[in-house]
Amino acid sequence: MSETIKKLNKKELFNMFVRSNFQQASFNYERIHALGFCFDMIPAIKKFYKTDEERRLALKRHLAFFNTTPAVCGPVVGVTAAMEEARSDGEAINDGSINSLKVGLMGPLAGVGDPLIWGTLRPITAALGASFALNGSIFGPLLFFVSFNLVRLALKWYGLTYGYRAGMGIVKDMASNTLTKLTEGAGILGLFVMGVLVTKWTKINVPVVISQTTNQAGVKSTMTVQGILDQLCPGLLALGLTLLMMYLLKKKASPILLIFALFGVGILGYWLGILK
Amino acid sequence: MEIQLYQIILIFIFSCIAGMGSVLDEFQTHRPLIACTIIGLILGDIQTGIILGGTLELIALGWMNIGAAQSPDSALASIISAILVIVGHQNIQAGIAIALPVAAAGQVLTVFARTITVFFQHAADRAAERVNFKLLDFLHLSALVVQALRVAIPALLVTVFMNAGSVQHLLNSIPEVVTGGLNVAGGFIVAVGYAMVLNMMGAKYLMPFFFLGFILASYLNFSLLSFGAIGLIVAFIYTQLNPKYQERPQTTTTAGSSAPLADDMLED
Incomplete structure (x- = not known):
């Protein structure tokens, strides 16, 4: 009977969230985040699969090449967990479709994540922090650390839980306007501030x-x-x-x-x- | 200034954290703003640490890891330069001159470390074969040790073998024209970082907003925070007015409502 109730609870999702903060620990040039992704998925694999054979296959499935902006890996981990859940419930989802969803999502997400995190959020919070730090104020480093990490942690947690809830629906959401609107808006802010920095802080x-x-007055x-x-x-x-x-x-x-x-x-x- | 044993230990511990942080790229402990501040705190001169951190942060603003591409190593550069500047009573400019060669050397070490971790990946394949969850967890996290030592060992060597005298001796042996030139260059090396960010954004049609920011800031003496607010407002207005984000149903209703209006006017 207990086999039928296999939804991840909050504790397990939180465990995955904590793990996703170590996404790049074993970063390597062969498969980048492969082991990191598997590491994120371990609580879900333990929950959904009970036999060694199923677990072995699931672990190997998630040791494949993976790479995206670490701050936005949440939605992919979430939706993959949702697919593994459906698969363990007996739905006809094969290895190929899980892997192609991961590969299909990581590119577009990095396309949003890189300009958003590395092009806008970090340069702006860091420049703002540095502007206080140049005067020797401890407020500068604190501002950078707190503001950057608040946004980053929120993206990780809400990304993960949203991906898990939305499941396959995420593909439709990714194609929607909201994401391009956000990317474009962040791009404008980032470029604008870069323009400000170029003239203000380059000497x-x-x-x-x-x-x-010498004029008539002798000056x-x-x-x-x-x-x-x-x-x-x-x-x-x-x-x-x-x-x-x-x-x-x-x-x-x-x-x-x-x-x-x-x-x-x-x-x-x-x-x-x-x-x- | 004599470095105490407890300071050496604390520097070693923080160097490990920053080394791990530089591969994780999550909490940003490897960024100059954080790393120099902490080293300053440990060595009892947080003020210098913060100012050096702010200066180096601007230079490193565009240093980022995109995909598998590797940026110069800000963790090692920040830690070593903060130690030498504070222990050797050097100015901030000397810190820049120290940081950049170290960042380049650190980049080589980083590439080396990320190649070694391929071994952990292969060991993980075997662990998965045996369904050993604990070993998988251990392999993933222990790969961080490589990254921690990559920064902590050079930092430890510098802390132990350098003192105020040797730092001064080292920097005094550099001719004045070089230090003066480095000082001048420190003012415009930031351009490389800006260019890296701008190229990465990769949206040519949005470049007018870059020029808008440039022109406004060239003539207006606002704080960075207020420019940020202006940028945010501009971004809001642009995305709100852009026709490509208008909801379809909305356009049909406006078209529908304007049609009867035109009819009414014709009847009159």
Whole structure:
């Protein structure tokens, strides 16, 4: 009789949520999150399957390649648990359909998760925290830590429970407008703030003197390259440099190489006296 | 400044946490803002830790792991530079000069560590064959030890073998033109990070919002928080007014209601 009631309870879901905070512990170049996904699923596998043979098959099923943005792995874990539940109840769900659902979801979710988490949430909370930290305020690191993690943990928990409830319905939800609306809105916020940061927090100064004139009152006025550029638009060099870096990164230049190249530019410019 | 034994132990423990954090990428203990602050707290100079953390955080703003691509190692860079700056009484600029080469070296170590963990993956295949849940749990979590030691061992070596004198000696041997140049470069190296984020967003048609932010901030002296609020409002307005998000039924009802209206007007 007890075989028929196999819904995951809150405790088991919470266990899976805690486990999903270690999603990338065994990150490896062969199968990325494969073992991590299996680790997340263990409470569900224990609950739904009782024989060794069933359990072995289930474990092996979830040791396949998996990779997505860790903060948004919740929905996939949830919906996979729902499918395993249906399968253990005797529904005709084969290995292939479980795996293809996982593969089918991880791509689009990373497509939402990467810009949302790494492109918007972290740069904004980190920049905000850093702006306080530069003045030596402990509020800066605290703000970053608390705000980033609150959003991240909420995404993990609600993502997991939502995926488990929605089951296969998630595929329809993923195709809906809400998700693209959210991604697009986050993208706008992220890009806007990046624009602000480029001009506010990049320091380039070219103190090269172009002309020195003395007016009738005898006051000397010096015209520097930086002065002229600032009259055109403050932050113009920073913008140009950022766009150049974007171009070079697209041409597959490695970030660390570019950082060292800029170091070289800094040293050379300082030596020649054209950068200060 | 002499480092006490308890400080060495605490640095080792936190380095393990940050090393694990850098692969998990969940709680962000590996980010400069957090890591430098904690190291500052341990060494009794939290103020320097926070300021160095904020400075390095800006440089590392765009450092992220996307898919299997590996970013420079912010955990090792933050910890080593915070230790050397605080113990050797160096300025923040020296911290930047230390952090970047260490981040590059750490990236190599990270790639190495993530290759070693393939072994854990294969061991897990065998554990699954034997339906050994406990062993699977152990394998997954023990892979973290590799990542913890990757950061903790170099940090421990630096803590034990460096003192104020040797740090000063090391940095004094660098010519002035290099330190001055690094100082200048520190002001615009952030551009690489911005470019990484911008490229990753990958939505060319939304780039006008980037330029909007740039122009507004070039001429307005608002705080970052208020610019964030403006960005949020702009994002709301755009998604709300965008016709592609309008619900279908809504458009049919407006079309339906306007049609009778036109009829009425014709009758009059």
